[in-house]
Amino acid sequence: MPDDLVTLAEWPSVAPPDESGSTFAENARAKARYYAAATGERTVAEDSGLEIDALGGAPGVQSARYAGADSSYPEKFARLYEALRAAGSVDSPARFVCALALADSGQIVFEARGDVEGLIAPEPRGDGGFGYDPIFFYPPFHATLAEAGERKAEVSHRAQAFRQLRTFLLS
Secondary structure (H helix, E strand, C coil), X not given: CCCCCCCHHHCCCCCCCCCCCCCHHHHHHHHHHHXXXXXCCCEEEEEEEEEEHHHCCCEHHHHHHCCCCCCCHHHHHHHHXXXXXXXXXXXXXXXXXXXXXXXXXXXXXXXXXXXXXXXXXXXXXXXXXXXXXXXXXXXXXCEECCCCHHHHHHHCHHHHHHHHHHXXXXX
């Protein structure tokens, strides 16, 4: 019998955990274990973000909090471009990373990772997608992921990780 899928909306009193890991995988595992313990359910959690080579992998696990937890994405972009200009590499290679973990009874029973490689665009372009998509140029599409429309799902880091989870769950 297939599992019923529910979201954290079913547990409104469960506060989010701290994300103190130094890698996406550490954060995904910690969140999966935390939510499994808090809900008593088999739990999938993921952590994802943008890694930029010229910035030593930043913003990395701090992607959501880069330039401050309450900063807008245009503010994050401005700070990243400033750092990239200082590093002398505005069009640096970069990647989106998604680490996913499945916890059951407190144990991690499956992990997956998805990556999509690209470059930082010279300036933000496009209004689709979300987050850092307007500054992430994907060479095979000759476009940023914010300009890619439906094609983004073909290469998305999250889609890659969740396709692996689907294969695991159906096996």
